[in-house]
Amino acid sequence: MQSSINPANGALLAQLPLHDDAEVDRSLTAASAAQKSWRKVPVADRCNLLSTMAQVLRANKTDYARLITLEIGKPITESLAEIEKCAVTCDFYAAKAPEFLADEIIPSNASQSGVCFDPLGVVLAIMPWNYPFWQFFRFAAPALAAGNGAILKHAANVPQCAVAIEQAMVQAGCPEGLMRSLLIGSGKVAGMIADDRIAAVTLTGSTQVGQIVAAQAGQALKKQVLELGGSDPFIVLADADIPAAAAMAVKSRYINVGQSCVNAKRFIVEDSVYDAFTAAFIAGVKALKIGDPMDPETQIGPMARANLRDELHDQVVRSINDGAVCALGGAPLDREGSWYAPTVLTDVTPDHTSFREELFGPVASIIRARDADHAVALANQTEFGLGASVWTQDMGAARALMRQIDAGAVFINGMVASDARLPFGGIKKSGYGRELGEYGIREFTNMKTFWIG
Numbered sequence: 338m339q340s341s342i343n344p345a346n347g348a349l350l351a352q353l354p355l356h357d358d359a360e361v362d363r364s365l366t367a368a369s370a371a372q373k374s375w376r377k378v379p380v381a382d383r384c385n386l387l388s389t390m391a392q393v394l395r396a397n398k399t400d401y402a403r404l405i406t407l408e409i410g411k412p413i414t415e416s417l418a419e420i421e422k423c424a425v426t427c428d429f430y431a432a433k434a435p436e437f438l439a440d441e442i443i444p445s446n447a448s449q450s451g452v453c454f455d456p457l458g459v460v461l462a463i464m465p466w467n468y469p470f471w472q473f474f475r476f477a478a479p480a481l482a483a484g485n486g487a488i489l490k491h492a493a494n495v496p497q498c499a500v501a502i503e504q505a506m507v508q509a510g511c512p513e514g515l516m517r518s519l520l521i522g523s524g525k526v527a528g529m530i531a532d533d534r535i536a537a538v539t540l541t542g543s544t545q546v547g548q549i550v551a552a553q554a555g556q557a558l559k560k561q562v563l564e565l566g567g568s569d570p571f572i573v574l575a576d577a578d579i580p581a582a583a584a585m586a587v588k589s590r591y592i593n594v595g596q597s598c599v600n601a602k603r604f605i606v607e608d609s610v611y612d613a614f615t616a617a618f619i620a621g622v623k624a625l626k627i628g629d630p631m632d633p634e635t636q637i638g639p640m641a642r643a644n645l646r647d648e649l650h651d652q653v654v655r656s657i658n659d660g661a662v663c664a665l666g667g668a669p670l671d672r673e674g675s676w677y678a679p680t681v682l683t684d685v686t687p688d689h690t691s692f693r694e695e696l697f698g699p700v701a702s703i704i705r706a707r708d709a710d711h712a713v714a715l716a717n718q719t720e721f722g723l724g725a726s727v728w729t730q731d732m733g734a735a736r737a738l739m740r741q742i743d744a745g746a747v748f749i750n751g752m753v754a755s756d757a758r759l760p761f762g763g764i765k766k767s768g769y770g771r772e773l774g775e776y777g778i779r780e781f782t783n784m785k786t787f788w789i790g
């Protein structure tokens with residue numbers, strides 16, 4: 338059974354039976370057969386499925402958003418925005434996939450030569466709970482447009498979202514079997530990765546699971562895209578617009594109750610503006626509205642699971658023991674469910690737990706930098722490399738710093754966020770490969786060279 342639990346109060350919402358081995362086997366056979374037909378469907382027609390998918394998402398937006406909020410406690414306005422973003426991304430690829438997948442002519446000594454983009458086959462998608470619809474659709478929209486099939490193994494704490502996603506695909510007219518959502522334990526994944534009916538793997542999740550899945554996919558020599566954890570730096574230089582930076586810093590840390598890979602987690606602030614930024618940041622955090630995640634006014638709901646809340650608290654306690662100063666929060670909230678107080682740790686240094694580890698929840702770490710070079714050195718002093726944000730009014734300096742930062746994306750005077758039009762992904766222990774944009778759709782294609790004499 339997979340249990341659907343409301344983290345806002347600990348109530349059991351539903352229990353869904355797991356799919357057995359026979360069902361997994363049938364699903365892989367069906368997906369493999371369906372994909373062989375799907376790849377022959379002209380790309381323009383494959384894109385029609387995405388356009389209909391966008392309509393289905395918008396038509397059921399309220400229901401899907403409610404499900405997200407019930408299962409993981411995400412504030413309802415953010416759940417609604419998540420569904421809209423899925424629809425926008427389906428529309429984006431419906432419009433752009435034909436262009437992204439068009440043959441590329443590359444002159445050589447042939448009469449004509451170049452590259453065409455064929456699908457790889459059925460892709461196994463192992464997805465996390467934090468954006469239960471978005472994580473799937475940002476992979477699936479381009480992957481299906483490119484002619485692939487998809488098997489979703491969703492996180493165990495979002496089984497109702499997993500089922501709803503498959504139903505949405507069916508409602509949109511997805512060919513039978515081309516996409517399946519399997520309710521299975523993570524112990525079943527290794528066998529699926531090794532199975533010949535699976536051509537490639539995509540995972541969004543923790544670095545630890547990334548290492549396991551990468552090893553299994555490596556053993557089977559299968560293409561993989563890994564989108565793992567992050568400890569994104571948010572650099573505030575002395576000439577930055579401090580009120581603007583602090584306001585965006587609060588949003589960037591506390592959106593989704595701090596449970597996003599690209600939440601800013603380490604705020605690295607130049608010495609001369611450290612106190613002003615910290616004061617403005619703490620004032621912003623104090624103003625966040627904590628409450629029922631179904632209330633449209635709510636900005637902070639519960640964390641998604643009790644064990645994630647307990648692990649976060651352990652990290653906060655260790656950080657304080659290391660010497661970080663707890664300026665706000667620092668403890669679970671006294672409520673039923675998985676609540677944690679919005680927390681601000683100041684005077685954090687590279688020796689502290691909250692600098693070294695990813696804190697996946699509503700906890701910010703503020704770090705003092707001597708100057709811009711020191712800020713960049715601190716930003717890079719991490720095993721992660723997903724996103725980074727730099728705040729300054731000197732665009733020349735910003736562009737120079739941008740090239741020094743080891744991350745998959747750098748945003749100047751803005752918050753790191755994914756966008757269907759731009760590639761998204763990390764380096765170092767944040768993973769490899771890219772999702773979204775033109776680069777994303779090509780990850781699960783065979784870039785086939787053609788040469789015509």
Ligand code: NDP
Nearest residue numbers: 464465467491492493523526542543546564565566598697
């Ligand atoms: P996990 O990495 O454990 O889970 C992500 C997905 O991987 C889930 O579908 C999970 O399934 C699956 N999985 C877990 N173990 C295995 C395995 N051995 N083989 C194959 N698949 C597996 O994340 P958690 O939910 O435990 O969250 C823990 C931490 O992960 C967070 O604190 C955060 O640091 C990071 N994380 C990062 C995310 C991101 O967006 N980059 C998203 C979510 C988490 P199941 O649920 O059945 O275990």
